[in-house]
Amino acid sequence: MGSITLNKVSKSFGEAKVIPSIDLEIVDGEFVVFVGPSGCGKSTLLRLIAGLEDVSGGKIMIDGKDVTDNAPAQRGLAMVFQSYALYPHMSVRNNIAFPLKMAKVDKAAIDQKVTDAARVLNLTDYLERRPSQLSGGQRQRVAIGRAIVREPSAFLFDEPLSNLDAALRGTMRLEITQLHHQLKTTMVYVTHDQVEAMTMADKIVVLNRGNIEQVGSPLDLYSRPRNIFVAGFIGSPKMNLIEDDYARSKGAKTVGIRPEHFTLSRDSGLWSGTVKVAEHLGSDTFLHLDVDGIGHINARCDGEFGARHGDRIFLTPNETKLHRFNEQGLAI
Amino acid sequence: MATQNTRALARFMMAPSVILLLVWMIVPLSMTLWFSFQNYNLLNPGNVSFAGLFNYQYFYSDPAFFQSIWNTLVIVGGVLLITVIGGIGIALLLDQPIFGQGIVRILVISPFFVMPPVAALVWKNMIMHPSYGVFADISRLFGFRPVDWFAQYPLLSIVIIVAWQWLPFATLILLTALQSLDSEQKEAAEMDGASAFSRFIYLTLPHLARAITVVILIQTIFLLGVYAEILVTTNGGPGYASTNLAFLIYRTALLGYDVGGASAGGIIAVILANIVAIFLMRAVGKNLDR
Amino acid sequence: MARVVTRQHKVIATIAAWLVAFLIFFPILYTIITSLKTEPEAIAGFSLIPSGTFENYITVQTRNDYIRPFMNSVILAVGSTILALIIAIPAAWAMAFSPTKRTKDVLMWMLSTKMMPAVAVLVPIYLMFRDFGLLDTHIGLTVMLTLINLPIVVWMLYTYFREIPGEILEAARMDGAGLWQEIVYVLTPMAVPGIASTLLLNIILAWNESFWTIRLTTTTAAPLTAFIASFSSPQGLFWAKLSAASTMAIAPILILGWFSQKQLVRGLTFGAVK
Numbered sequence: 001m002g003s004i005t006l007n008k009v010s011k012s013f014g015e016a017k018v019i020p021s022i023d024l025e026i027v028d029g030e031f032v033v034f035v036g037p038s039g040c041g042k043s044t045l046l047r048l049i050a051g052l053e054d055v056s057g058g059k060i061m062i063d064g065k066d067v068t069d070n071a072p073a074q075r076g077l078a079m080v081f082q083s084y085a086l087y088p089h090m091s092v093r094n095n096i097a098f099p100l101k102m103a104k105v106d107k108a109a110i111d112q113k114v115t116d117a118a119r120v121l122n123l124t125d126y127l128e129r130r131p132s133q134l135s136g137g138q139r140q141r142v143a144i145g146r147a148i149v150r151e152p153s154a155f156l157f158d159e160p161l162s163n164l165d166a167a168l169r170g171t172m173r174l175e176i177t178q179l180h181h182q183l184k185t186t187m188v189y190v191t192h193d194q195v196e197a198m199t200m201a202d203k204i205v206v207l208n209r210g211n212i213e214q215v216g217s218p219l220d221l222y223s224r225p226r227n228i229f230v231a232g233f234i235g236s237p238k239m240n241l242i243e244d245d246y247a248r249s250k251g252a253k254t255v256g257i258r259p260e261h262f263t264l265s266r267d268s269g270l271w272s273g274t275v276k277v278a279e280h281l282g283s284d285t286f287l288h289l290d291v292d293g294i295g296h297i298n299a300r301c302d303g304e305f306g307a308r309h310g311d312r313i314f315l316t317p318n319e320t321k322l323h324r325f326n327e328q329g330l331a332i
Numbered sequence: 333m334a335t336q337n338t339r340a341l342a343r344f345m346m347a348p349s350v351i352l353l354l355v356w357m358i359v360p361l362s363m364t365l366w367f368s369f370q371n372y373n374l375l376n377p378g379n380v381s382f383a384g385l386f387n388y389q390y391f392y393s394d395p396a397f398f399q400s401i402w403n404t405l406v407i408v409g410g411v412l413l414i415t416v417i418g419g420i421g422i423a424l425l426l427d428q429p430i431f432g433q434g435i436v437r438i439l440v441i442s443p444f445f446v447m448p449p450v451a452a453l454v455w456k457n458m459i460m461h462p463s464y465g466v467f468a469d470i471s472r473l474f475g476f477r478p479v480d481w482f483a484q485y486p487l488l489s490i491v492i493i494v495a496w497q498w499l500p501f502a503t504l505i506l507l508t509a510l511q512s513l514d515s516e517q518k519e520a521a522e523m524d525g526a527s528a529f530s531r532f533i534y535l536t537l538p539h540l541a542r543a544i545t546v547v548i549l550i551q552t553i554f555l556l557g558v559y560a561e562i563l564v565t566t567n568g569g570p571g572y573a574s575t576n577l578a579f580l581i582y583r584t585a586l587l588g589y590d591v592g593g594a595s596a597g598g599i600i601a602v603i604l605a606n607i608v609a610i611f612l613m614r615a616v617g618k619n620l621d622r
Numbered sequence: 623m624a625r626v627v628t629r630q631h632k633v634i635a636t637i638a639a640w641l642v643a644f645l646i647f648f649p650i651l652y653t654i655i656t657s658l659k660t661e662p663e664a665i666a667g668f669s670l671i672p673s674g675t676f677e678n679y680i681t682v683q684t685r686n687d688y689i690r691p692f693m694n695s696v697i698l699a700v701g702s703t704i705l706a707l708i709i710a711i712p713a714a715w716a717m718a719f720s721p722t723k724r725t726k727d728v729l730m731w732m733l734s735t736k737m738m739p740a741v742a743v744l745v746p747i748y749l750m751f752r753d754f755g756l757l758d759t760h761i762g763l764t765v766m767l768t769l770i771n772l773p774i775v776v777w778m779l780y781t782y783f784r785e786i787p788g789e790i791l792e793a794a795r796m797d798g799a800g801l802w803q804e805i806v807y808v809l810t811p812m813a814v815p816g817i818a819s820t821l822l823l824n825i826i827l828a829w830n831e832s833f834w835t836i837r838l839t840t841t842t843a844a845p846l847t848a849f850i851a852s853f854s855s856p857q858g859l860f861w862a863k864l865s866a867a868s869t870m871a872i873a874p875i876l877i878l879g880w881f882s883q884k885q886l887v888r889g890l891t892f893g894a895v896k
Contacts, residue, residue, distance in 0.1 A: 073798035345712035363746035445879035560832035598742035
């Protein structure tokens with residue numbers, strides 16, 4: 001079991017209020033991602049749940065039990081750190097076994113669990129090595145192994161992939177998602193990378209300046225952002241945000257159009273513009289356009305649309321897919 | 333949770349070190365200050381009286397005082413010059429790919445581990461001795477008259493000995509700094525068409541600046557107090573030709589039994605050292621803000 | 623330009639480096655060689671080939687009782703270092719793991735005590751030692767060496783402890799380690815290398831300290847520094863025996879020093895150069 005409830009949780013460091021007040025419900029078995037720009041309080045929030053920081057106010061409940069004043073180890077959670085935080089003087093085997101040893105599990109059971117975890121994570125051949133002899137991805141797996149063996153009620157991940165290169169990050173993303181399907185344990189995952197959030201999460205929590213901007217499934221956030229911040233943060237390439245006359249004609253302060261919601265044409269359309277840069281990805285082409293009277297626009301078209309630098313292009317926004325925002329930046 | 337307790341515990345853990353050093357700094361120093369205003373001679377300990385600034389005047393009017401300050405500066409300056417320039421040269425050499433680098437490093441660093449009395453005696457008897465020293469052998473080989481180093485060039489001799497002791501330190505630190513120079517930077521400069529010489533001036537030297545500062549400042553602390561080398565070789569002579577401030581104070585105190593005079597000299601030494609210390613604190617302090 | 627280092631370049635650099643290394647090491651080498659000569663050989667002019675006698679070493683022991691100053695050096699260097707470590711470890715620990723705004727000032731102030739010139743406090747220290755009967759005692763000199771090296775020991779330990787990442791301690795706490803288990807299983811094993819290099823470097827510094835050890839001792843507690851310094855006024859010709867005594871005085875610390883070169887740099891520069 002691993003449901004986590006945050007009730008008016010707040011945190012200040014001296015004068016600085018990092019988290020004003022947050023309410024959040026995490027259901028057992030969910031994969032929840034905290035995402036937001038750096039300094040938004042996402043890591044602090046995770047560390048509050050872990051018990052590595054003390055809350056300034058509010059309550060944290062795990063499985064309905066108030067754990068606000070419990071030490072980290074008593075909360076039944078496991079954490080994977082950004083730097084992996086492996087014990088450099090212990091072998092991989094001892095690293096993974098450490099939490100079990102602390103829990104005074106008997107020797108045979110420890111061996112069994114370590115062997116099982118190593119098999120799941122493809123670490124069997126490396127059990128006697130030191131962390132310094134492993135690659136980044138292997139260290140990451142050891143850190144996960146150390147978390148798994150405790151059979152925690154929830155896993156906490158603090159930007160676990162940010163020290164890996166792009167290719168490995170993709171692989172590990174997949175492995176962690178598979179692990180979640182296999183274990184069906186609650187996972188709380190912190191990242192600043194919206195791609196990781198979109199691809200892994202059951203539920204995304206978008207944070208900004210210590211406040212929750214929106215909570216929802218990836219597609220929810222993508223198609224129904226509650227405000228301009230979420231609209232701009234989720235999705236790549238970014239949503240186009242247009243003010244001025246066009247927005248007013250739609251009865252809004254700002255209008256947002258996703259890059260794929262344009263109809264492009266060589267000869268006619270609502271707007272016209274010049275191609276500044278065309279990025280051909282094969283399946284898709286990203287166009288960076290300078291649109292007359294509007295300014296910079298990102299558009300996405302299929303790979304066969306052979307636009308080049310300097311071409312004149314016509315484009316028409318798909319009016320049914322517009323996002324409209326009012327003066328306060330909230331979706332209308 | 334436990335931040336209050338942690339703070340208290342941290343203070344408790346620091347207390348022994350802080351208290352010891354506080355006592356160690358305040359008690360002897362204030363005694364020195366007190367003595368410096370007293371007429372106090374160990375040969376006549378019953379007769380202690382207030383002297384006002386007499387000890388300072390006396391020390392100041394002693395011709396040996398200015399000579400000793402000058403000698404102190406010559407030793408510090410001379411040794412720094414030799415060790416920094418020599419250190420850069422040797423470090424650049426050792427940074428090249430060479431056979432047996434490990435052994436070369438060990439040989440070069442060795443003098444640093446030789447205790448000062450041994451270093452001084454070895455140089456005095458084995459190397460610089462006017463009749464049996466290696467330098468004398470070499471002079472005779474070329475038909476020159478051997479130089480009596482400690483009689484003719486006492487200060488230079490001491491500078492050479494002390495420089496030999498500190499050259500390894502400078503070399504090792506500069507070599508360490510040199511090896512941390514990003515090789516891509518060097519390659520970028522090469523691509524930009526910089527010659528080996530301009531690479532050294534514009535890339536290597538600025539990179540070494542911090543290490544050179546550290547070498548200068550740390551050596552200065554130790555060089556201001558050069559003592560055993562003088563004691564063992566020239567004993568400050570001939571006359572006061574190789575007496576530095578530290579040695580003069582020692583002479584006044586334990587050979588002249590003049591507690592008051594030596595204390596006044598001690599206070600002057602503290603002031604000198606503090607001027608240097610201020611600079612060192614700044615340089616090392618910057619390293620703390622990371 | 624040649625990316626691949628030419629063999630010629632390497633050979634020239636090697637010759638130059640070995641030549642420089644030989645010149646720098648020469649006084650030590652010549653001392654060792656002379657110690658293996660007879661006294662007449664030692665003053666007979668330049669020669670790198672000794673007759674290979676060990677007589678000088680035996681004479682130094684029988685005539686001057688070499689063992690006593692040697693043991694004194696060991697007692698003083700090791701004793702003062704261990705004492706300094708016992709006092710400094712908690713302090714460095716506290717500063718590295720629960721730093722406050724004043725931690726930096728405290729460290730700086732500690733270092734500043736190291737800059738106080740020894741001669742400035744020679745008189746009061748000498749008088750105090752005399753009045754308390756500490757002159758020429760092990761205990762007096764051990765305390766002295768502990769005090770003068772304490773700032774460096776605190777600093778070195780601090781720079782090592784600071785490198786132990788906080789996340790590892792947090793991981794241990796998440797893994798259910800209590801304070802005691804954290805110290806035994808995680809902190810101590812990670813701190814030991816730093817403590818060991820501090821120990822090594824400080825023994826070297828204490829072994830070679832040549833102001834207080836010479837001024838505050840005469841015979842009973844005199845370490846090798848004072849023993850060797852007493853040879854400065856020569857009684858007759860004694861080159862070979864002096865060399866033997868010198869060789870024995872520097873050999874142990876030379877070997878320790880070779881092992882500690884890497885730590886030496888960061889230790890003596892307080893982490894400013896790594």
